[in-house]
Amino acid sequence: MSARRIVVTSGKGGVGKTTTTANLGATLARRGHRVVLVDTDIGLRKLDLVLGLEKRIVFDLVEVVEGRCQLRQALIRDKRFESLNVLPAAQTREKTAVSEEQMAQIIEELAATADYVLIDCPAGIEHGFRSAVAGAREAIVVTTPEVSAIRDADRVVGKLVQRNLPLRLIVNRIRPEMVKSGDMLSVDDVCGVLSLELLGMLPDDEEIIDATNRGEPLALDPSKRLAVLYEKIARRLDGEIVPFTSFEPPGLLNRFFAMWKAG
Amino acid sequence: MALQELREVQPEPLVPPIARAAGRAIVITSGKGGVGKTTTTANVGAALAARGKDVVLVDADVGLRNLDIVLGLENRVRYHLLDVLEKKVELETALIRDKRNERLHLLAAAQSREKEDVDTDAMRALIDRLRAQFEFVLIDCPAGIEMGFKNAIAGAQHAIVVCTPEVAAVRDADRVVGLLPADWRPELIINRLRPALVNKGKMLSVEDVDAILRLPLLGVIADEPAVIVSTNRGEPLALDPSSKTGAAYRAIAARLAGEDVPLPVPRPEPRLLAKLGALFSRSAGGRA
Numbered sequence: 001m002s003a004r005r006i007v008v009t010s011g012k013g014g015v016g017k018t019t020t021t022a023n024l025g026a027t028l029a030r031r032g033h034r035v036v037l038v039d040t041d042i043g044l045r046k047l048d049l050v051l052g053l054e055k056r057i058v059f060d061l062v063e064v065v066e067g068r069c070q071l072r073q074a075l076i077r078d079k080r081f082e083s084l085n086v087l088p089a090a091q092t093r094e095k096t097a098v099s100e101e102q103m104a105q106i107i108e109e110l111a112a113t114a115d116y117v118l119i120d121c122p123a124g125i126e127h128g129f130r131s132a133v134a135g136a137r138e139a140i141v142v143t144t145p146e147v148s149a150i151r152d153a154d155r156v157v158g159k160l161v162q163r164n165l166p167l168r169l170i171v172n173r174i175r176p177e178m179v180k181s182g183d184m185l186s187v188d189d190v191c192g193v194l195s196l197e198l199l200g201m202l203p204d205d206e207e208i209i210d211a212t213n214r215g216e217p218l219a220l221d222p223s224k225r226l227a228v229l230y231e232k233i234a235r236r237l238d239g240e241i242v243p244f245t246s247f248e249p250p251g252l253l254n255r256f257f258a259m260w261k262a263g
Numbered sequence: 264m265a266l267q268e269l270r271e272v273q274p275e276p277l278v279p280p281i282a283r284a285a286g287r288a289i290v291i292t293s294g295k296g297g298v299g300k301t302t303t304t305a306n307v308g309a310a311l312a313a314r315g316k317d318v319v320l321v322d323a324d325v326g327l328r329n330l331d332i333v334l335g336l337e338n339r340v341r342y343h344l345l346d347v348l349e350k351k352v353e354l355e356t357a358l359i360r361d362k363r364n365e366r367l368h369l370l371a372a373a374q375s376r377e378k379e380d381v382d383t384d385a386m387r388a389l390i391d392r393l394r395a396q397f398e399f400v401l402i403d404c405p406a407g408i409e410m411g412f413k414n415a416i417a418g419a420q421h422a423i424v425v426c427t428p429e430v431a432a433v434r435d436a437d438r439v440v441g442l443l444p445a446d447w448r449p450e451l452i453i454n455r456l457r458p459a460l461v462n463k464g465k466m467l468s469v470e471d472v473d474a475i476l477r478l479p480l481l482g483v484i485a486d487e488p489a490v491i492v493s494t495n496r497g498e499p500l501a502l503d504p505s506s507k508t509g510a511a512y513r514a515i516a517a518r519l520a521g522e523d524v525p526l527p528v529p530r531p532e533p534r535l536l537a538k539l540g541a542l543f544s545r546s547a548g549g550r551a
Contacts, residue, residue: 011327013296013406018431043408044294044438046431091438095409123296123406125326126378147495148301148329155327155374175488183492206457210465213430 007136011152013123052215107135294435296406310516335497390418485529
């Protein structure tokens with residue numbers, strides 16, 4: 001059995017690739033899968049921070065490629081789940097230090113002992129993007145419902161389609177109240193523009209900033225609504241059919257109506 | 264001796280042949296993507312032009328251009344940066360004049376080309392040429408620190424680093440500062456500050472970011488849904504006289520233009536209950 005090899009990409013930066021990779025990885029590990037997360041953002045690594053593992057890095061991706069250490073020596077085991085491992089990026093090197101072939105080789109090796117290999121792609125469509133995509137067999141495109149993010153996602157979709165990768169979409173940072181007032185594109189609009197299958201949708205949640213700063217994936221706190229939504233995405237990745245729930249803005253009026261209806 | 268004589272012949276200091284030959288070329292960079300480089304470039308550029316400065320905005324994000332969208336000029340792009348660098352068209356032909364202000368210009372990025380197609384020396388020469396023509400040349404840098412970053416900083420003399428108050432963004436900003444020429448003194452814009460979250464201890468404060476990066480602070484911009492709306496609509500918020508965020512961008516422009524204006528720092532909006540509480544305590548105090 002060989003692992004699923006999924007690159008998490010977006011074109012535009014700051015739409016939530018790393019947060020998605022970390023939270024989805026943690027959720028998949030909690031569901032009992034063996035998961036490896038690969039940070040390919042050489043020079044600007046962050047996956048270690050989001051998982052709170054930055055102090056445990058000894059070796060990195062580039063050192064593996066250059067033969068200075070074994071692949072298993074560079075893997076960092078997560079504090080919370082034994083089955084979750086991270087291969088960190090080098091911080092003081094250039095993206096060109098790893099070629100597409102070398103990256104594909106490493107992903108291949110990791111896939112031999114895992115169920116899921118999630119590859120966190122750097123922003124942009126330069127060398128770093130090409131090598132991140134090199135070892136992947138499928139892709140998750142993350143976007144926000146903003147015109148510029150969608151345009152960049154569309155550009156990336158074009159490049160991934162050329163490589164015949166199956167694609168699915170996560171729409172991140174939705175602000176339901178803005179969608180309702182017509183100031184933000186709806187998930188339907190975004191899916192329509194990109195014509196991709198929807199894998200998940202996530203609201204803009206201010207708690208994610210604090211969780212990221214603290215290195216604690218929000219997905220592991222079952223009391224959070226984001227945890228429920230990541231769980232659904234993980235189940236969809238596992239092949240389950242999970243219905244999508246729309247989130248209404250939690251406005252005073254809505255709450256009132258909900259109470260009224262409940263009554 | 265001959266030089267001495269020359270000086271005596273010309274008692275007045277020489278006026279430079281072109282008064283504005285030394286426009287400032289400033290790159291707007293961040294390392295991390297999605298922190299607001301393009302929004303900052305568009306708004307600061309629009310605010311500078313509104314102050315009467317001649318401004319050109321250069322989108323260096325070849326392949327993933329967005330500056331045209333933020334300015335609402337996406338339907339007017341005919342030629343782009345690479346057309347100029349590869350001498351397919353004249354610079355004047357490729358420059359797009361803004362709809363609202365004729366002092367503001369855009370040089371769009373190519374959308375269907377690669378960043379590696381840009382020749383660094385040609386880029387440097389182009390920025391020099393733009394500096395002769397414009398008082399401010401603002402270069403919108405792509406995310407990351409690959410070739411696109413190197414080309415974007417090539418012709419610049421100064422950098423504005425944009426950073427959000429998040430650990431990940433601060434780490435990338437710090438990395439980028441280390442990659443900029445050692446003799447630069449980059450200035451910092453802290454973007455997307457949520458004062459209410461800072462007060463709750465759930466977001467880094469301006470002071471926290473300052474303690475890590477130690478860069479002169481050029482401005483602080485609050486996180487506001489209006490920024491998303493204005494970006495989607497292609498109407499820079501800096502031109503909205505009623506917007507606080509617009510005022511913050513105008514203050515940044517004033518500082519770049521050399522004016523000594525105070526730095527507005529966003530404060531949390533008082534919540535409804537707190538407002539009521541304040542009213543109540545005031546009236547209670549009045550009665551006592």
